[in-house]
Amino acid sequence: MPVSQIARAPKAAAKSVLRPLLKGRSLMIFEARNKVVRGYASRSIKRCEDAEVARLAAELGQLPEARVATVVATYRRPELLRRAVESALAQTVRDQVVIVVDDAGGLSELPKDPRLFACSLSANIAIAGVVRNVGIRLTRSTYVAFLDDDNEWEPDHLEVALAALQDGPAGQRPDLVYTAVQRALADGTVIDVLSTPFDRRRLRDESFFDVNAVVARRIPGLVFSRMTRPKGGTPAEDWELLFRLCYWHRMRMEHVPVKTVRYLVHPQAYWSDWQPTDLHQ
Numbered sequence: 529m530p531v532s533q534i535a536r537a538p539k540a541a542a543k544s545v546l547r548p549l550l551k552g553r554s555l556m557i558f559e560a561r562n563k564v565v566r567g568y569a570s571r572s573i574k575r576c577e578d579a580e581v582a583r584l585a586a587e588l589g590q591l592p593e594a595r596v597a598t599v600v601a602t603y604r605r606p607e608l609l610r611r612a613v614e615s616a617l618a619q620t621v622r623d624q625v626v627i628v629v630d631d632a633g634g635l636s637e638l639p640k641d642p643r644l645f646a647c648s649l650s651a652n653i654a655i656a657g658v659v660r661n662v663g664i665r666l667t668r669s670t671y672v673a674f675l676d677d678d679n680e681w682e683p684d685h686l687e688v689a690l691a692a693l694q695d696g697p698a699g700q701r702p703d704l705v706y707t708a709v710q711r712a713l714a715d716g717t718v719i720d721v722l723s724t725p726f727d728r729r730r731l732r733d734e735s736f737f738d739v740n741a742v743v744a745r746r747i748p749g750l751v752f753s754r755m756t757r758p759k760g761g762t763p764a765e766d767w768e769l770l771f772r773l774c775y776w777h778r779m780r781m782e783h784v785p786v787k788t789v790r791y792l793v794h795p796q797a798y799w800s801d802w803q804p805t806d807l808h809q
Contacts, residue, residue, distance in 0.1 A: 540776045550791040555763045555771075573754040577658050581665045583645045592625035592645050592667050596686055596743070599663030599808075600628045601656060602677035606636035608792070609677040615790075616675055617641050621686040624631045624673075627668050657752030659763040662737075664750060672750060673743045677790045685788035689743035692784045702742040703779035704770070706737045707788040714794050722791075731771055737767035741789045 586593060598616050602609045609628070616626045628638065630648040638646055649662065664672055664690060671693065675681060684709065692705045708723035724736040743751055749772065753765045763771075773779040 552666035594625040595623035595672045597669035598626045598673045601659040603631040604633035615680040619686045627663045680790045682788045702782035706741040709789040711791045735767035
C-alpha cells in the first residue's frame with residue numbers, strides 16, 4: 529500500500545466509525561462546539577441579565593401576572609412593533625399580559641392597554657435570548673408565549689395553543705405546543721406555511737419550528753441560552769431551548785397544524801439572517 533494511503537487509513541477508519549454515531553446529530557455537535565468556544569462569557573452575561581431584571585422589577589413595583597405572559601422582544605422597529613403588539617392584544621384570550629422588552633433601541637408610543645407593559649434595557653446586548661429572558665423573569669403566569677417585533681399573530685393564536693395544552697387527561701397533556709407559521713415578504717407575497725409534526729429524534733438535527741409559534745407551560749428551565757451567536761448562526765437559541773426542554777426537562781411537545789403566526793421575511797431582520805436559499809427550505 530502506498531505511504532499516502534497508509535497515512536490516510538486511520539482517518540478514513542475513524543470517519544467510518546464516527547459517521548453513523550454522529551448521523552442525525554449535527555446540531556447537537558454544533559451546539560457543543562458553541563458552548564466550548566463561546567460559553568465562557570455566559571456567566572458574565574447572566575450577571576448583566578440579573579442586574580437588568582432587578583432594576584426593571586424595581587421600576588415595575590409589582591410584577592405583571594396573568595394566565596399567559598407574552599414576551600415581545602424589540603429593537604428599533606417602532607411601526608412593526610406596534611403591529612405586533614396590537615396583534616397580541618387582539619387575542620381572543622383576554623387573560624394575558626404583554627411585556628415589551630426593548631434592547632436599548634428606544635421605545636416609541638404603544639397602544640394604551642392595562643395589560644401592556646414596556647421596558648428598556650440600559651445598554652444594547654444584542655442577544656435575543658437575554659432580551660426574552662428578561663421578559664420571562666419580569667412576569668408571573670401559567671404559560672409563556674413569544675412574539676418578535678416584526679411578526680404578528682392571528683386573533684386565535686393563544687386560544688388554539690391553550691386548547692391543545694389542556695387537551696387530554698392530567699399527566700398526559702403537552703407542556704409545550706407550536707402552531708403553523710406562514711412566511712411572507714413585506715409586499716404580502718406568501719412564501720410558504722411551515723407546519724411540521726413534532727419528532728423527538730428529528731429535533732436532534734433540525735430546527736423545524738419558530739419560537740413565535742411556541743406557547744409553553746412555565747417551568748424553571750424555561751430560559752433561553754445567553755451565549756452570543758453570530759447572526760444566522762447554527763443552531764439558534766430557539767432550537768437550543770426546545771432541545772433542552774425536550775431532552776433535559778422531558779417536557780411533552782406537540783404541533784398544532786393550524787396557521788396562527790404571520791412571519792415577516794425581510795433583510796433587515798435584527799436577530800435572523802435570511803438568505804435567498806432560506807425561502808425554499
